[in-house]
Amino acid sequence: MERSAYRRIGALRTREEFVNYLGSLGLELPVDEKILSEAEGSPMAQPLKIGPYTLPNRWCTQAMEGWDANDDGTPSELLLNRWKKFGRSGAALVWGGEACAVQEDGRSNPRQLCHNDAHADTMYSELFETVTQAHREYLKTEGRDPNETFLVGLQLTHSGRFSKPWADRNTPRIAYHHPMLDARVKIDPTDDSYLVTDSDLRQIIENYVKVAKCAWKAGFHFADVKHCHGYLAHELLHAVNRPGPYGGPLENRLRFLREVADGIRTECPGMLIGVRLSVFDAIPGEETKAQFGTVQNCMSEEDLEIVRIMAEEIKIDVLNVTAASPYYSVYAQRPSFTPAVEAVLQPDGSMKIPPRIDPPEDPLFGCCRQIFNARLLKERFPNLPMVGSAYTYFQDYLPHVAQAVVRAGWIDSVGLGRMVLTYGEMAADSLAGRPMDRCRVCRTFSDCTTAPRNGMVSGCYPLDRDYRQMTEALRLKQLKSPCARSAE
Numbered sequence: 285m286e287r288s289a290y291r292r293i294g295a296l297r298t299r300e301e302f303v304n305y306l307g308s309l310g311l312e313l314p315v316d317e318k319i320l321s322e323a324e325g326s327p328m329a330q331p332l333k334i335g336p337y338t339l340p341n342r343w344c345t346q347a348m349e350g351w352d353a354n355d356d357g358t359p360s361e362l363l364l365n366r367w368k369k370f371g372r373s374g375a376a377l378v379w380g381g382e383a384c385a386v387q388e389d390g391r392s393n394p395r396q397l398c399h400n401d402a403h404a405d406t407m408y409s410e411l412f413e414t415v416t417q418a419h420r421e422y423l424k425t426e427g428r429d430p431n432e433t434f435l436v437g438l439q440l441t442h443s444g445r446f447s448k449p450w451a452d453r454n455t456p457r458i459a460y461h462h463p464m465l466d467a468r469v470k471i472d473p474t475d476d477s478y479l480v481t482d483s484d485l486r487q488i489i490e491n492y493v494k495v496a497k498c499a500w501k502a503g504f505h506f507a508d509v510k511h512c513h514g515y516l517a518h519e520l521l522h523a524v525n526r527p528g529p530y531g532g533p534l535e536n537r538l539r540f541l542r543e544v545a546d547g548i549r550t551e552c553p554g555m556l557i558g559v560r561l562s563v564f565d566a567i568p569g570e571e572t573k574a575q576f577g578t579v580q581n582c583m584s585e586e587d588l589e590i591v592r593i594m595a596e597e598i599k600i601d602v603l604n605v606t607a608a609s610p611y612y613s614v615y616a617q618r619p620s621f622t623p624a625v626e627a628v629l630q631p632d633g634s635m636k637i638p639p640r641i642d643p644p645e646d647p648l649f650g651c652c653r654q655i656f657n658a659r660l661l662k663e664r665f666p667n668l669p670m671v672g673s674a675y676t677y678f679q680d681y682l683p684h685v686a687q688a689v690v691r692a693g694w695i696d697s698v699g700l701g702r703m704v705l706t707y708g709e710m711a712a713d714s715l716a717g718r719p720m721d722r723c724r725v726c727r728t729f730s731d732c733t734t735a736p737r738n739g740m741v742s743g744c745y746p747l748d749r750d751y752r753q754m755t756e757a758l759r760l761k762q763l764k765s766p767c768a769r770s771a772e
Contacts, residue, residue, distance in 0.1 A: 290646045292621060293679040294727055302681045311579065311652050314688035315681060321717030327691040328683070328698070329715055332376070334669045335556045335601045337505065339376035339697075340432050342690050343711035344671045345369075346604075346701035347380030347439040347508065347560070349396055350743070351736035357388070357398025358407045362741055364414045365750075369704055371418025374712025376432070377697055378415055379604055379671060380439025380508040380560070386491040389457065390442030390516070391449035393736060398449075399495045408502035412436060416503070426716060437506040437558055438499040440492050444480070444516025445469055446611055451739070457484075459519040460526045468612060480516070482528050485540060488516070493547035496555065506556035506601065509544050513617065514609035517541065518562055521590060534586065538593055545598050559594055560604035563587055563657055566613035579652045581660055582607075591661055595668045604671040604699065605658040610733070615643050618702075619650030619677045624733035625764055647677050647728070655685075659694040671697040679725050683714045702726045706744035723747075735760055 296302045303315050322329035322341075332339045352362040359367075363382065370378045385391040385398040400407060419434050445456045445465060456469045457480045466473045480488075496507040511517045520540050523531040530539050545557050564582035594600050608616035614624065623643070654674035662670055672695035678685050686698040703710055707724035714720070724747060731745040735756060743751040745760055 290621065290643070292727075293677065293681070294725075296680075299681060299684055302684075306648065309646055309648060311648060313652055313655070313685060314692055314694075316684045316687040316691075319683045319714050319720070320687060322715045323717065326715065327687050328711075330690070332669065332696055334377075334435060335506075337433050337435055337556075339435055341374070341376045341711070341715060342686075342697045343373070343375035343715075344377040344379050344604075344697045344699040345373050345375045345381075345704050346673065346699040347383050347510075348701055348705070348732075348742070349383050349392065349736065350741060351393050351395045351739070352741040353395050353397045355395065356403070357385070357391070357396070357400045358403050359397065359410055359414075362743075363397065364410070366705070366743075367411060367415045368418040369708035371415040371420075372422045372712070373700070373704055373708045373710075374422060374426075374715055375700065376434060377671070378434075378436045379558070379699060380437050380510075381411060381415060383439045383441045383510065384495065385449075386440055386442055386488065386495045388449050389455060390444070390447055390488070392441075392443035392446055392515075393448055393739075394451045395741075396443075396449075399491070399498070404498045408438070408498050408504070411438070412499075412503040422712065426712065435505045436503075437508050437556075438495070438504045439508040439510050439560065440495055441510040442488055442516040444514075444519050446514060457516065459516060460523045460531065465514075465612065482530060485530055489540065489543050489547065492544045493551055496548045497551045500552035500555045504555075506558050507548055507552075508558040508560055508604070509541055509548075510560050511541065512560045512562040512606050512609075514562075514611050518609075522565075534589065534593070538590065538598070541594070542598050545600065556601040557598075558602040558604060559600050560606055561591070561594070562607050562609065562617075563591070563605055563661065564607050566608045566616040579649060579656050582653060582657055583660065588661075588664060591665060591668075595665050600668075602669045602671065603661075603665075604673065605654065605661060605695075606673040607654050607657070614733075615645070615647065615650055616653070617650075618733070619643075619647035619674055620728040620730050621647055621677075622728060622730045624730040624737055626734070626737040650674060651677050655689060655694065659689075662693065662695055669696050671695070671699045673699050673701070675699065676701055676703045676726050677728055679727065680720060680722060682710070683720070702728065702732055702744075705732055705742075706747040731760055731764075734764065738763060 320326035328342045354360045382397045391398050445458045458478050610617050651674045658672045703726045706726050732742045736742040740756040745751045745757045
């Protein structure tokens with residue numbers, strides 16, 4: 285199906301039109317008729333227990349990278365403004381806030397938030413106080429109990445294969461060689477200098493624990509040991525051909541998480557441990573478990589065993605369900621109507637804009653694929669609190685779907701990513717019974733992805749006035765223009 289055949293969600297003016305369009309695609313997704321407020325008994329206002337904490341609602345803000353930290357890895361004003369949006373959102377759970385690299389060579393870009401020993405005593409406190417102060421202001425504005433539980437985590441990461449801490453060169457660190465992924469980051473498959481050694485991994489584990497301890501001291505309630513989207517810890521889960529203690533058998537491939545979790549529990553007694561996990565993958569050129577155009581169970585028995593070990597043996601406290609990678613399977617990971625654009629540097633120094641690649645399926649399939657697989661996990665592991673992803677593309681009907689899946693027990697909490705950048709108060713508005721502000725609903729134009737892929741700060745350039753006035757907005761418009769022309 286060509287992109288022109290897909291219906292834009294914004295053009296579906298009623299909930300009935302949306303439901304009928306889902307039906308025409310063969311997608312059986314529960315969609316509530318009315319957005320219920322907390323006073324009306326919304327499922328999204330039901331309490332959720334995570335560890336010793338009881339949260340007052342089922343909304344969550346997801347961790348997002350902004351390419352806008354200071355050069356030394358510390359929070360910038362732009363970054364802190366994004367954390368204020370998380371706090372004002374009304375969501376009781378802030379998942380990770382931001383992907384924080386535990387060491388400089390693990391940054392996915394030169395402006396990613398990154399641990400800095402010289403500022404460790406202040407940077408995490410600044411992040412935590414920024415988001416909690418914004419949340420206190422939200423509670424005051426809404427006339428709510430100022431002592432309501434508000435859970436904040438820090439997402440810990442090493443970007444591994446997709447590390448690019450310096451703008452003038454790629455410096456990937458890989459867990460194992462993969463023919464197609466090596467080519468993606470321009471690695472000679474015979475060059476082992478890019479491999480992370482066992483000694484490297486032990487040092488990275490120490491750094492995960494060190495950063496978690498800094499976050500715990502600053503007030504963060506949990507650490508997310510990120511295992512998704514093709515980054516290092518996620519790649520280790522698939523390192524079947526890696527020799528030594530961190531590869532081969534599944535027990536070894538989970539050793540990294542086990543040792544990080546043990547270290548955090550030793551150094552930070554009481555700190556919760558979360559994992560954001562790509563529960564299935566979709567690597568181009570291989571037989572994938574995510575078949576486009578379908579929403580069947582994409583998880584293998586090994587995928588399910590990974591979650592079982594995390595839940596029952598490593599005993600993580602909460603799981604955030606995502607899938608695939610934005611680098612090599614963007615439509616499986618982040619369903620969108622409009623693709624992101626990434627210019628390619630040519631040998632002569634010029635930038636080439638590749639032709640637009642249309643989505644291989646209506647993006648609603650990608651949303652439902654993640655939601656249906658999360659449902660299967662929730663059925664298999666009912667006692668493990670779970671956060672769901674891939675809801676933003678539902679746009680105006682996001683709260684309708686969120687209520688329905690939470691009521692049905694498909695998921696415990698609904699995560700909001702891109703939506704928070706432009707309409708941070710969607711959760712607060714729905715809980716208070718206020719009508720949705722359709723002018724601020726994310727339409728998945730992908731500028732928030734195109735911008736950082738091309739060295740600019742991430743944000744909603746079409747709908748956020750502050751970003752619309754930046755000089756980057758014009759650069760972004762110029763960048764996207766030749767892409768549109770090349771597809772005509």
